[in-house]
Amino acid sequence: xxxxxxxxxxxxxxxxxxxxxxxxxxxxxxxxxxxxxxxxxxxxxxxxxxxxxxxxxxxxxxxxxxxxxxxxxxxxxxxxxxxxxxxxxxxxxxxxxxxxxxxxxxxxxxxxxxxxxxxxxxxxxxxxxxxxxxxxxxxxxxxxxxxxxxxxxxxxxxxxxxxxxxxxxxxxxxxxxxxxxxxxxxxxxxxxxxxxxxxxxxxxxxxxxxxxxxxxxxxxxxxxxxxxxxxxxxxxxxxxxxxxxxxxxxxxxxxxxxxxxxxxxxxxxxxxxxxxxxxxxxxxxxxxxxxxx
Amino acid sequence: xxxxxxxxxxxxxxxxxxxxxxxxxxxxxxxxxxxxxxxxxxxxxxxxxxxxxxxxxxxxxxxxxxxxxxxxxxxxxxxxxxxxxxxxxxxxxxxxxxxxxxxxxxxxxxxxxxxxxxxxxxxxxxxxxxxxxxxxxxxxxxxxxxxxxxxxxxxxxxxxxxxxxxxxxxxxxxxxxxxxxxxxxxxxxxxxxxxxxxxxxxxxxxxxxxxxxxxxxxxxxxx
Numbered sequence: 001x002x003x004x005x006x007x008x009x010x011x012x013x014x015x016x017x018x019x020x021x022x023x024x025x026x027x028x029x030x031x032x033x034x035x036x037x038x039x040x041x042x043x044x045x046x047x048x049x050x051x052x053x054x055x056x057x058x059x060x061x062x063x064x065x066x067x068x069x070x071x072x073x074x075x076x077x078x079x080x081x082x083x084x085x086x087x088x089x090x091x092x093x094x095x096x097x098x099x100x101x102x103x104x105x106x107x108x109x110x111x112x113x114x115x116x117x118x119x120x121x122x123x124x125x126x127x128x129x130x131x132x133x134x135x136x137x138x139x140x141x142x143x144x145x146x147x148x149x150x151x152x153x154x155x156x157x158x159x160x161x162x163x164x165x166x167x168x169x170x171x172x173x174x175x176x177x178x179x180x181x182x183x184x185x186x187x188x189x190x191x192x193x194x195x196x197x198x199x200x201x202x203x204x205x206x207x208x209x210x211x212x213x214x215x216x217x218x219x220x221x222x223x224x225x226x227x228x229x230x231x232x233x234x235x236x237x238x239x240x241x242x243x244x245x246x247x248x249x250x251x252x253x254x255x256x257x258x259x260x261x262x263x264x265x266x267x268x269x270x271x272x273x274x275x276x277x278x279x280x281x282x283x284x285x286x287x288x289x290x291x292x293x
Numbered sequence: 294x295x296x297x298x299x300x301x302x303x304x305x306x307x308x309x310x311x312x313x314x315x316x317x318x319x320x321x322x323x324x325x326x327x328x329x330x331x332x333x334x335x336x337x338x339x340x341x342x343x344x345x346x347x348x349x350x351x352x353x354x355x356x357x358x359x360x361x362x363x364x365x366x367x368x369x370x371x372x373x374x375x376x377x378x379x380x381x382x383x384x385x386x387x388x389x390x391x392x393x394x395x396x397x398x399x400x401x402x403x404x405x406x407x408x409x410x411x412x413x414x415x416x417x418x419x420x421x422x423x424x425x426x427x428x429x430x431x432x433x434x435x436x437x438x439x440x441x442x443x444x445x446x447x448x449x450x451x452x453x454x455x456x457x458x459x460x461x462x463x464x465x466x467x468x469x470x471x472x473x474x475x476x477x478x479x480x481x482x483x484x485x486x487x488x489x490x491x492x493x494x495x496x497x498x499x500x501x502x503x504x505x506x507x508x509x510x511x512x513x514x515x516x
Contacts, residue, residue, distance in 0.1 A: 002296065003294075003296060003297070004294060024299055027299070028298060028299045028300070031296070031298050032298070033488065042300065042304075043303070045306070046303060046304055046306060049306045067350055106309065107309030107310045108309060108310050109309070110308050110309055110310065110315075110352050110355070110371070110372045111308065111309060111369075112306060112307065112308055112309075112367060112369060113306070113307065113309050114303065114304055114305070114306045114307075115304060115305060115306075115307055115312050115316070115420065115421060116302070116303050116304070117302045117303070117420075118312055118420065119307065119309050119310060119311055119312045119315075119316070119421075120311075120312075122309075125303070147303050148299055148303075150302070150303060151299030151300070151302040151303040152299065154297075154302030154303070155296075155297040155298075155299065155301070155302050158295070158297045158301070158302060159294045159295055159296070159297060160294070163302070163420075164419050164420065166313075166419070180302075216350060217343075217346065217347040217350060217351075218310070218347070218350045218351070219309070219310040219311055219351070220310075273347075290350060291349070291350075
């Protein structure tokens with residue numbers, strides 16, 4: 001088994017009457033000497049860590065705060081559940097965003113998270129997955145299947161472009177995570193094999209060109225809020241596809257384009273903390289303040 | 294095209310905030326302490342490149358110290374590394390320029406209770422993965438992705454055959470094998486990556502081969 005691009009995988013699944021999850025599991029088995037139970041167990045463990053990181057992030061008594069940012073996930077969560085306040089983006093959206101903020105805040109305060117695909121974008125998959133589980137009463141088994149599909153999507157992107165901010169900018173981290181969550185989300189909602197990658201293409205296109213510009217080089221500003229955007233982008237892409245929209249540019253070509261954009265990105269926009277908002281007056285002030293301590 | 298495992302993408306579970314500066318750092322020093330193999334009394338971390346710039350902000354210091362204490366990259370105790378080290382290990386962090394090496398590189402000098410010194414250098418190469426690049430003066434490349442056996446032995450004819458014979462007896466398949474040496478006839482290092490676990494008894498047999506000074510075994514995932 002091999003991972004080349006989405007088209008070859010879709011064709012293989014079509015010919016062999018397999019789902020994307022079947023493909024991902026067989027692929028992983030072909031690489032590993034572990035049996036399918038052990039491989040599934042590993043992913044169940046990651047799902048449990050993801051859920052725990054959301055729970056811990058919503059509990060302000062756990063851990064401290066960041067070097068720059070405050071813990072805000074619980075406030076956002078409370079807003080989503082507050083009947084007095086109407087959320088402009090809807091309660092479901094706001095709640096999902098609060099889950100992602102929670103994971104990022106756990107990560108920043110040296111708590112345990114699952115890198116998916118990286119620590120800097122680790123809020124997106126847990127947030128989208130838990131939100132869909134709540135909205136559609138999905139089982140944990142279904143979520144684990146979805147995580148394999150997300151991994152498959154990430155492996156296509158990593159093989160053809162990059163999932164590292166230091167190589168491809170934030171599009172490679174938050175963009176990739178959003179695309180992974182969109183395809184996996186559509187899979188979990190039983191969207192057809194030929195439609196799911198449209199969600200990935202839409203999510204990835206919408207963040208194309210996004211630079212990685214961490215203030216003081218920390219995974220805090222803008223990473224925390226970028227995860228919020230990754231989540232909303234992913235949920236919107238899922239809804240668009242479920243409403244019958246498609247991406248005019250196929251997923252594999254979007255990935256190619258993202259690779260070219262990443263290659264053209266100057267190093268100051270690739271996680272060095274020297275460009276974008278890191279290089280603003282206030283960004284530089286934070287840098288001095290933190291590292292002169 | 295590089296074939297990524299699904300778990301290269303989803304995973305590892307780790308203590309934040311940075312896969313390369315926290316998880317990768319913990320993995321380097323964990324492997325370093327395994328390779329050194331003796332109880333450590335004193336450790337000096339020489340931080341190069343982006344490690345030296347952002348190590349405090351990303352908790353690389355705690356992660357490095359934790360690894361030396363045998364605490365893994367996904368263990369909650371990583372946060373408490375300073376407290377756990379108290380009274381057990383003396384430690385120092387120094388910013389250095391190691392020259393033309395990966396930007397996330399650390400050189401770790403470990404001293405045992407008896408005053409034996411070991412120096413191990415490693416780099417965190419992204420996504421929480423890391424590679425050991427030097428053992429004492431000898432350049433190596435060990436990433437811990439397989440069950441890995443490292444031997445230090447005398448550089449003389451027949452050593453590789455004798456060692457691989459021990460593995461043959463247990464039907465262990467060697468996936469990759471590299472041999473390194475500094476000067477002809479002196480110490481050589483062999484790194485063997487295997488498809489099967491090496492049993493305790495085989496390890497004992499490997500140790501008893503004449504001309505073998507030291508063996509270290511890092512089971513897969515020990516990285």
